[in-house]
Each structure stands twice: as structure tokens, then as C-alpha cells.
Amino acid sequence: MIPVNTPAFKGNEKKYLIECIDTGWVSSDGPFVKKFEGSFADYVDRTFGVAVCNGTAAIDVAVRSLNLKPGDEIILPTFTIISCVLEIVRSGIKPVFVDSNLENWNLDVNELRQKITSKTKAILIVHTYSFPCDMDPILEIAKENKLWVIEDSAEMHGQDYKGKKCGSFGDISTFSFYPHKHITTGEGGMILTNNEELNDRCRSLRNLCFNNKRRFVHEELGFNYRMSNLQAAVGLAQLEYLDKTVERKREIGNMYRSLLKTSDNYSILPDKLNYAMNIYWVFGILLNSKQGKDAYMIMEELAKEGIGTRPFFYPLHKQPALASHIDVSQTYDNAETLSKYGFYVPSGLGISNEEVKITANHLNNILTK
Ligand SMILES: Cc1ncc(COP(=O)(O)O)c(C=O)c1O
Known part of the structure; x- marks a missing residue:
């Protein structure tokens, strides 16, 4: 049988994992998490990286970080994984779908333009399988209509659009490190942004919204979506090549x-x-x-x-x-x-x-x- 995917580990993965075991740093507090966040953000030319436990979690947190209200609308392609819509629906936000084009299998930008209403607050784009979405018109539409852009780059590690890295276009972008991705951490994900407020909010949401003043007092319902040091060790090693x-x-x-x-x-x-x-x-x-x-x-x-x-x-x-x-x-x-x-x-x-x-x-x- 030739499996549809077999991952490969060709760099410092073992060395970094042994370092985790030898030092006892296995949880999300370990040093590889920060190193991986910083290095991945640098690679994509972004200011902040927030590592999470999978790509679905990255989208959940990204959507929640925008503080949208029930009844607001987010436009997204219908041809995508269910991960893209889960937090939208759970938050009472209305998902508004657009069709794909058959030239590159990404969302149809003309239809996207037509779907904007006074309730639209964000566009969630997904670079699918082979090519990035055509970002110039999408960013123009977002700017004209003052919409957030969430950029799902789960499948586009290392991909460029007009010489600029995918994941550097959205107000907030997300990645997955599932084993068929170019970088895998077994399970894992990352959120990238240049916006300090969104970064702070994502960090808090990822970690159960722990409060700085009194531990175990929570003013908001967050998620435990942390990435472990073991996962980040593998991710960092894979990023190197x-x-x-x-x-x-x-x-x-x-x-x-x-x-x-x-x-x-x-x-x-x-x-x-x-x-x-x-x-x-x-x-x-x-x-x-x-x-x-x-x-x-x-x-x-x-x-x-x-x-x-x-x-x-x-x-x-x-x-x-x-x-x-x-x-x-x-x-x-x-x-x-x-x-x-x-x-x-x-x-x-x-x-x-x-x-x-x-x-x-x-x-x-x-x-x-
Ligand atoms: C476009 C896209 N978004 C999100 C995800 C979800 O990532 P994960 O499986 O890490 O939760 C995937 C997974 O394959 C994906 O392809």
C-alpha cells in the first residue's frame, strides 16, 4: 500500500525531543514553545506567534479574538474543512458562504464582493491545496468595507503570494501542523498577527483566560488549547528546513x-x-x-x-x-x-x-x- 501521506523527520527533531526529556520541560511552559512561536512568526514576517494544540483551535481562537456579536456575519468559502465554521456558529455569528472558482479551487472573489452586507464584519479566506487566494482584490474589498481578514494558511507553510509569505496578509492568520502539513508537530497549530491587542487576547483565550491578578479567577470563558514543549521542539526542528x-x-x-x-x-x-x-x-x-x-x-x-x-x-x-x-x-x-x-x-x-x-x-x- 502506498499511503496518501507519510511524514518525514530529517533534522533536529530527535535532538530537541531528547532535550525536552533531559531537562524535564514537556509542558507549554517549556522554552521550545517561545522559540517556535518567535521563529515561525519571523519566517512569515509577522510580529507575534501564538502556538496552539491544532489548526482548528487556531481558527476558534482567531474568530473569538475579534469580539464579534451574535448576528454579525463572516464570509467564508463553502469548500473547506468544518474547522473554519465551528466557532462562528458556536458564537451565534452567521456564516455566509461563497462558491469556489475552478481555475485555482479557491473562493470566488466576485461572489465574495456581492455577499457583503451591513452586518459583514470579517472575511475568512482559506488558501486551498495548491495556490493562495488572489489576495490583492480580497484585501482591497476588506479595506473598502472595513472588514477583518482571517487568513487560514493551514496548508500553505512556505508558500508565497507575489513574493510575500502566506500567513502575512490577514489581520490574523492561522496554521495547522497536522502530519500531512509541511511542518508537523503531530497535532498543532499557530496564530500569527502584527496586532498587539489581538496577540494578547489570543494568548489569554488559548490559556483558559487566566487572570493576572488572582490565579484561578476567570472573567471570561476561554479554551485550553496550549501546545506542549514536545510538540514545539519538533515544530522548530522542522521549520529549520x-x-x-x-x-x-x-x-x-x-x-x-x-x-x-x-x-x-x-x-x-x-x-x-x-x-x-x-x-x-x-x-x-x-x-x-x-x-x-x-x-x-x-x-x-x-x-x-x-x-x-x-x-x-x-x-x-x-x-x-x-x-x-x-x-x-x-x-x-x-x-x-x-x-x-x-x-x-x-x-x-x-x-x-x-x-x-x-x-x-x-x-x-x-x-x-
Ligand atoms: C484549510 C484547513 N484549515 C484548518 C484545518 C484544521 O487543522 P487541524 O487538523 O490541525 O485541526 C485544516 C486541516 O487539515 C485545513 O486543511
């Missing part, structure tokens, strides 16, 4: 591009757009609906050949868990197409060139028959 990781991911992506036969049965995203290179966080395949099979049928055929795959996201507007919170009558055609016909193939850092070739061969056999 992130640029090499990005290079390897692009090498894997380009191997697939050169090995796959072109066919009307499916499409893949290009190697570059005018504003960014493909980072190949995952190598996504979008089937042409006219070829008669959906993603699950092809994924089953690949599984029989020992190739692991994952389906694309399931759109938020169709999520059963959200049915009582959203307008379910709306349809979003491109998000539904992506969800029904999209899947991705093995491309984790632990994959060998031979495994890429084997996968590409099976894809060619199955997709072009």
Missing part, C-alpha cells in the same frame, strides 16, 4: 505532472499562476463529470491497486451538522463539483520517487481507459 521541504513537494508535484498522460477525463492545476507557484501541498485530481465516474469510484479502483487517496472537502453548505444553522436551500455548483469529482493521491514527504512512478502508472491506466 522548511524551504527544503517546499522544494521536495514541488519536485514530487512536477514528477506527477511529467508522468501523467493528458486526458479529457480529468484536470490538474497548473504549475504556476501569475501570482504564485503551485506548492503541491496535495496533488489533486479533478475528474471531468462527463467521463461517468465520481471520485469515490476511481478511489476504490486505486485502492485495489494499493494506492491510498483522500476525497476533496465536503462543502459546508451541505454539512448535516450545520443544517439547523444555515440556509440549506442555496447551492454552490463549483464547490459541489470539486467535492464530488475531486481527490488527491500520495505525495507526503516520506514518499519515494519510485512510489510516485507506481502511483502515476496506475492513474494513467485507470484514468485514461
Whole structure:
């Protein structure tokens, strides 16, 4: 079986973990947490970093830090992971969805503009799979309408938009360090901002809103979303060679591009757009609906050949868990197409060139028959 993802640990991970054990610093008070926060913020060219226990927690805290009220609206893509909408719904904020475009699978900027109302307070954008969102028009819309921008960069470690790092655009940005990400800490996440007030607020929310005056007195309900020193040790080690990781991911992506036969049965995203290179966080395949099979049928055929795959996201507007919170009558055609016909193939850092070739061969056999 070639798994859809195998992580790789190629730097100081073991050395730093042993340091944690030897010094006894394993909790979130340990020194690697601050080092990782500072180094990651520097890498993305931001002032503050707040490490948390996963990418979902990072979004929860980022949303809560903006102090929005029930009835306020946040616009976000429907084609994303449920993590993006959880705290929005829990806080009584109204999620307003926008469709994706099929050129880069990110949100449709024109539709975003049309969805703004007097209640809109923030835009939550998600850089999805390969390319960043087109940030210039998004930032312009946000500025014109005085909206916060939350930038979910979970999948874009090391990616640039017009030469500037993803995660440096939002008022507040979030990352995940789950094992299929370019940096993994097993589970983990990070919030970045240049805004001191947001930084202070996120730090407090992450740590149960402990009060400086009297310990164990809490004036607000926070979260325990702290990252441990053990996780931060691994994250810091991985950050030290992130640029090499990005290079390897692009090498894997380009191997697939050169090995796959072109066919009307499916499409893949290009190697570059005018504003960014493909980072190949995952190598996504979008089937042409006219070829008669959906993603699950092809994924089953690949599984029989020992190739692991994952389906694309399931759109938020169709999520059963959200049915009582959203307008379910709306349809979003491109998000539904992506969800029904999209899947991705093995491309984790632990994959060998031979495994890429084997996968590409099976894809060619199955997709072009
Ligand atoms: C775009 C995006 N946002 C948020 C998350 C959530 O991150 P985590 O799994 O660390 O909670 C993910 C996870 O894959 C993601 O892809």
C-alpha cells in the first residue's frame, strides 16, 4: 500500500525531543514553545506567534479574538474543512458562504464582493491545496468595507503570494501542523498577527483566560488549547528546513505532472499562476463529470491497486451538522463539483520517487481507459 501521506523527520527533531526529556520541560511552559512561536512568526514576517494544540483551535481562537456579536456575519468559502465554521456558529455569528472558482479551487472573489452586507464584519479566506487566494482584490474589498481578514494558511507553510509569505496578509492568520502539513508537530497549530491587542487576547483565550491578578479567577470563558514543549521542539526542528521541504513537494508535484498522460477525463492545476507557484501541498485530481465516474469510484479502483487517496472537502453548505444553522436551500455548483469529482493521491514527504512512478502508472491506466 502506498499511503496518501507519510511524514518525514530529517533534522533536529530527535535532538530537541531528547532535550525536552533531559531537562524535564514537556509542558507549554517549556522554552521550545517561545522559540517556535518567535521563529515561525519571523519566517512569515509577522510580529507575534501564538502556538496552539491544532489548526482548528487556531481558527476558534482567531474568530473569538475579534469580539464579534451574535448576528454579525463572516464570509467564508463553502469548500473547506468544518474547522473554519465551528466557532462562528458556536458564537451565534452567521456564516455566509461563497462558491469556489475552478481555475485555482479557491473562493470566488466576485461572489465574495456581492455577499457583503451591513452586518459583514470579517472575511475568512482559506488558501486551498495548491495556490493562495488572489489576495490583492480580497484585501482591497476588506479595506473598502472595513472588514477583518482571517487568513487560514493551514496548508500553505512556505508558500508565497507575489513574493510575500502566506500567513502575512490577514489581520490574523492561522496554521495547522497536522502530519500531512509541511511542518508537523503531530497535532498543532499557530496564530500569527502584527496586532498587539489581538496577540494578547489570543494568548489569554488559548490559556483558559487566566487572570493576572488572582490565579484561578476567570472573567471570561476561554479554551485550553496550549501546545506542549514536545510538540514545539519538533515544530522548530522542522521549520529549520522548511524551504527544503517546499522544494521536495514541488519536485514530487512536477514528477506527477511529467508522468501523467493528458486526458479529457480529468484536470490538474497548473504549475504556476501569475501570482504564485503551485506548492503541491496535495496533488489533486479533478475528474471531468462527463467521463461517468465520481471520485469515490476511481478511489476504490486505486485502492485495489494499493494506492491510498483522500476525497476533496465536503462543502459546508451541505454539512448535516450545520443544517439547523444555515440556509440549506442555496447551492454552490463549483464547490459541489470539486467535492464530488475531486481527490488527491500520495505525495507526503516520506514518499519515494519510485512510489510516485507506481502511483502515476496506475492513474494513467485507470484514468485514461
Ligand atoms: C484549510 C484547513 N484549515 C484548518 C484545518 C484544521 O487543522 P487541524 O487538523 O490541525 O485541526 C485544516 C486541516 O487539515 C485545513 O486543511
